[in-house]
Amino acid sequence: MAKRNKASRGKIILVAGGAGFVGSHLCTALLGAGNRVICLDSYLTGSPANLIGLQANPYFAMVEQDVCDxxxxxxxxxxxxxxxxxxxxxxxxxDPIHTMMTSVTGTGNLLRLAERHGATFLQASTSEIYGDPEEHPQQENYWGHVNCTGPRACYDEGKRAAEALCFDSLRAGSVDTRVARIFNTYGPHMRPNDGRIVSNFIVQALKNEPLTVYGSGEQTRSFCYVSDLVDGLIRLMNRKENPAVPVNLGNPGEFTVIELAELVLSRIETASTIVHEPLPADDPQRRRPDIARARKLLGWEPKVPLEDGLTHTIAWFQSALGGSRAERRSGRTRRQPQLSVVSQDL
Structure with a gap:
């Protein structure tokens, strides 16, 4: 049970996964806007460290629990x-089975909670529901190209099932549900070992280790800074009229993996070089959101350029890792980035 100060203000908002990377930033933003926040997290991938500064807030409560219960x-x-x-x-x-059940059983449990309380519900879905897309850029009406039996299916198909539960609940009139399809997001509070491309490159560079590029590095991604994403999530939740359709949230600026690696190397004093490893199974070759719907329905688009967001993210990792290891190596001038942006629609 959540225990909290009896003082009342704003809305009472439950953030499941609130101790995670995006969730902790969302909790902070919601508290700053004058709401009371209940953070529910099992700490499987979230961390109490992400909530430092929030725990003492009388309008914040923590519930440690798995959403599958x-x-x-x-x-x-x-x-x-x-x-x-x-x-x-x-x-x-x-733990792929638990991942699938988190999206299916967990979303079902939270939807039932929303129905009991008459709460508005926002599902954090993902660009991964598009799989390795044959359509580019990806619009929300694209049904995707997903390997339903591959090693990524536990996440991709779990999120697709969660979307189905949300829209079935909306059509049934039981819960006011909204669905955000989140594209690659980065920023402070990412776990150093979480395996995402931005954190991988930054941590490897700070440790003077080779930057691991899978495949040729010509595959593309679009990177959205976490504050922009949080703004989009809050706008979608608070939109008076339910959109009744999924909404892409991401930065439409498209970079190759090699371009990102070169940009990271240009921002960190490091002895790191780039090495190539085989491409993982079902890894998407191109990823870029069409955000026309978000612009129209939410008046939203990302504001933080990749270069600025990386500066903030690198500084956070330097602090989190106890300072840049690169400062202790022999002097090396910074490389200038060799970037050719594939497309920048901002």
């Missing part, structure tokens, strides 16, 4: 954000 909150809840699921391949592939 029945959820009971003993006070009114106005909104529920569901961010509860491992989101990087090493994390969600570590």
């Amino acid at each position: 029945e959820i009971d909150i003993d006070e009114p809840v106005d909104q529920i954000y569901n961010l509860a699921c491992p989101a990087s391949p090493p994390s969600y592939q570590a």
